[in-house]
Amino acid sequence: MSAATASASSEQQPAGLSMAQVEQVRTQLQSDIEMLQSSIQRLQYAQEGFGESMLAVSRLPTNNQDNSLLVPLSSSMYVPGRLSDPDHVLVDIGTGFFVQMRPKKAQDYFKRKHDYLQVEIDKLQKVLYDKLLTRQQITGIIQMHLQQQQQQQQK
Amino acid sequence: MAPDLNKKLEDEVEKYRQTQNDMKKFVTQQQQLFVTKTENEFVKQEFENLDSDATVYKLVGPVLVKQELSEGKETVEKRLVYCEGELKRLATLMKDTEKKLEIHREVIAKIQQQIASNK
Numbered sequence: 001m002s003a004a005t006a007s008a009s010s011e012q013q014p015a016g017l018s019m020a021q022v023e024q025v026r027t028q029l030q031s032d033i034e035m036l037q038s039s040i041q042r043l044q045y046a047q048e049g050f051g052e053s054m055l056a057v058s059r060l061p062t063n064n065q066d067n068s069l070l071v072p073l074s075s076s077m078y079v080p081g082r083l084s085d086p087d088h089v090l091v092d093i094g095t096g097f098f099v100q101m102r103p104k105k106a107q108d109y110f111k112r113k114h115d116y117l118q119v120e121i122d123k124l125q126k127v128l129y130d131k132l133l134t135r136q137q138i139t140g141i142i143q144m145h146l147q148q149q150q151q152q153q154q155k
Numbered sequence: 156m157a158p159d160l161n162k163k164l165e166d167e168v169e170k171y172r173q174t175q176n177d178m179k180k181f182v183t184q185q186q187q188l189f190v191t192k193t194e195n196e197f198v199k200q201e202f203e204n205l206d207s208d209a210t211v212y213k214l215v216g217p218v219l220v221k222q223e224l225s226e227g228k229e230t231v232e233k234r235l236v237y238c239e240g241e242l243k244r245l246a247t248l249m250k251d252t253e254k255k256l257e258i259h260r261e262v263i264a265k266i267q268q269q270i271a272s273n274k
Contacts (some may be wrong), residue, residue: 034211044214082271088210090212090219093189093197093198093201094194094195094197095194095198095231095234096194096196096207096213096214096215097212097213097227097231098211098213098214098219099201099205099209099210099211099212100209100210100211100212102211106163109201
């Protein structure tokens with residue numbers, strides 16, 4: 001029994017690695033995959049934020065209304081108010097900087113960010129896909145190996 | 156002889172663990188710096204797209220303070236330079252720590268060999 005397992009563990013894999021190394025690669029792949037998935041999720045969450053901002057700006061009243069609105073002072077109290085400057089919005093561009101922009105420019109800004117994030121998400125998803133494929137292959141190799149081991153032990 | 160060697164081994168392993176922890180801290184710092192750097196690069200790009208008379212505000216605590224676009228650009232530029240400097244410093248620090256880890260590994264291996272040969 002021990003001789004059979006000894007020869008099985010030193011048997012060369014198609015990739016030229018020993019069983020223990022294949023297992024290591026699989027573990028590393030697994031953690032890479034999880035990290036990629038969580039990164040993609042976070043990017044998508046940020047992208048959603050930009051999408052919502054785009055929507056919010058597009059809903060700003062542009063015609064000559066009285067610009068009255070309700071301002072939330074707490075989660076249960078609103079106070080009537082008026083938009084003092086419906087022609088400009090303040091956009092947070094990061095690191096504590098805000099820029100006054102016209103609604104159209106603000107929408108362009110959000111769209112740019114949204115699209116940029118989409119490009120990054122696509123890049124990550126491609127890498128993730130490749131890793132998932134590789135993991136599948138490695139799992140196959142491990143299973144095949146376990147089967148061979150079982151067969152040898154049964155002899 | 157053996158108990159002394161075992162103690163030496165323990166000490167070396169402890170040092171190795173500490174150096175590894177330092178390394179982890181550096182990696183985290185590096186990641187954070189990278190994020191800050193990227194964020195500031197975004198802001199720099201946005202500033203390039205603005206007209207020179209655009210109104211820029213800076214968040215200082217709870218207050219939004221009006222700023223000149225040129226001032227804002229300067230601030231961001233300074234931050235970027237700082238980030239790059241820090242990243243370079245960290246890179247050298249991490250290389251040295253990696254060398255330390257390698258030395259620890261060798262010492263541990265030697266002690267383990269001694270212990271094995273004494274048995």
